[in-house]
Amino acid sequence: MVTAVVGTLAGAALVVAVWSSVVLTVFTPRGRPTRLVRGVVRAFAGPLLAVAGRVPAAAREPLLDLCGPLAVCTVAGIWVGVSSAGFALLEGTPLGEAEWASGLLLVAVIATYLVQFSAAYGRRERLVARLAGSVCNPRDADTMLAVYLRTGSRDHLDSMFAEWTGWMAEVEHSHLAHPALTFRRPAGDLDWLKAAVIVLDVAALIEALAPSWAPAHTRALLATGTRCMHRLAHGLCITLPPIPVSLQGREERNFSDTLTLAGEAGLPAERDPVEAWDVFQDLRTGYAPHAYAIETRLRYDRVEEPDEVGD
Numbered sequence: 279m280v281t282a283v284v285g286t287l288a289g290a291a292l293v294v295a296v297w298s299s300v301v302l303t304v305f306t307p308r309g310r311p312t313r314l315v316r317g318v319v320r321a322f323a324g325p326l327l328a329v330a331g332r333v334p335a336a337a338r339e340p341l342l343d344l345c346g347p348l349a350v351c352t353v354a355g356i357w358v359g360v361s362s363a364g365f366a367l368l369e370g371t372p373l374g375e376a377e378w379a380s381g382l383l384l385v386a387v388i389a390t391y392l393v394q395f396s397a398a399y400g401r402r403e404r405l406v407a408r409l410a411g412s413v414c415n416p417r418d419a420d421t422m423l424a425v426y427l428r429t430g431s432r433d434h435l436d437s438m439f440a441e442w443t444g445w446m447a448e449v450e451h452s453h454l455a456h457p458a459l460t461f462r463r464p465a466g467d468l469d470w471l472k473a474a475v476i477v478l479d480v481a482a483l484i485e486a487l488a489p490s491w492a493p494a495h496t497r498a499l500l501a502t503g504t505r506c507m508h509r510l511a512h513g514l515c516i517t518l519p520p521i522p523v524s525l526q527g528r529e530e531r532n533f534s535d536t537l538t539l540a541g542e543a544g545l546p547a548e549r550d551p552v553e554a555w556d557v558f559q560d561l562r563t564g565y566a567p568h569a570y571a572i573e574t575r576l577r578y579d580r581v582e583e584p585d586e587v588g589d
Contacts, residue, residue: 290400293380296361300384307455315358319349319457322344330577339463344481346462348527350395354388395459398452403465405445409476410468415565416527419479420536426480427543435484436493443499449474450506450577454513461576469578471569474579475527478503478565485557487540488548507568516571523559524566534556 313320318401326345330338361384364505365377415584426435453459464470480498484492511518533555541547549557 286371287320288372289364289371290373292340292360292364292367292374296357296384297380299388300357303456304394307372307451309451309454311455311457315349315353316457318352318356319345319461320562321351322352323385323461325326327575330436335579338577339421343463346395346458349458349461350392351396354391356382359386366384375390395456398448398456398459399462401445402452402459405441406464406468406470406525407466409473410466413476416470416472416475416479417531419476419483420474420531420539423480423483424539424543427540432491432493437480438477439495439499442474443495443502444472446499446502450502450509450521453510455568456514460510460514460572465580469573471573472527473576474503474507475566475569479528479562482558482561483536483540484545485561485562486549486554487537488546491546494544500565504561504564507565511568511572514572514575516568516575518567518571521567522564524562526566526569526570 299312299314302308303315322345330342345544358381358475361380365373365380368377412425413419426438479498480495481492481503487498527529534551537547537551537554547554
C-alpha cells in the first residue's frame, strides 16, 4: 500500500515537473531559460566547442551547427521520456487515464516549440541578410552612413534604427530564453554579431558627431544594443575588464577619415574631433568588445577559400 502511494506521488511529481518545464520554456520564458534547457545546452556546447578547436577548419562549422538542434531535440526527448515514466508509475490510477491526452498535447507543444525556435532564428537572420547586401564588416559602417546621408534622409535613418532597435530587443529576449539559438550558426557570411556592431557603429558615429541632428531612435538603438550584448555575454559567462578603447573591426579605419567622409556626405559637425572620438569610444566600448568576445566564444571564424593562382 505504501509502495503504491509513493509510486503514485512520484509519478504525479514527474508529470507536474514536465509540464512546469514545458510551460516555462514554451509559453512564459520571461527572457531566461529553465534549468533543464540551460543544462542541456551547456552539456552539448562545452564539448562541441572544445572539439571544434582541434578539428580542421573545414569541419568546424558543420560540427558546431549540431549544437542548437541537438539541444532542442534533447529537451523535447527528456520531456517525452520523463512524462512517459511518470504515467508508467500512475498506471492503474485515475490519473493514468490521462496519458494519451497528455501525450498528444505534449507532441503539439513540442511542435510549437520547434516552430518558435525556427521562427526566432529566421527573424534574426532575415534582417542580417538584408544588411549583408551592402556591408561586410564593421569598417563599412562609415560607408553605410555616408550612403544614407547622400541618398536618403534622417527619416530613412530613423526607420532603420527603429527596425534594428526592435531586432536587438527580439534577439536579447529570444536568445536568453532559448540559449540554443545563440549556438545556431549564421546563415550567411555576415554573422549577426558583426551586423549588430555595424548598425550600432552608425548610430554611435551620429551621436558622437551630431547629437542634435541624430534621428529619434539613435539613443534607443544604442541603449538596447548595449544591453543586448551585455546580457548575452553574461549568459555565456563572459566577463570583460574595463576597456578604454575599442578598435575591434576598425583597426584599418582612421577616425579622421571617418570625420572627413561623414562631413563630405552632409553630416553636420557639432563636436570637435577630440570630443567626438571620446564620445564614440565611450559608446562603442559598451557593445563592441562584448560582441567580439561572444564571437570568439562561439568560434565565428569563417573558412576562407585559398586564392587560385594562374600561370
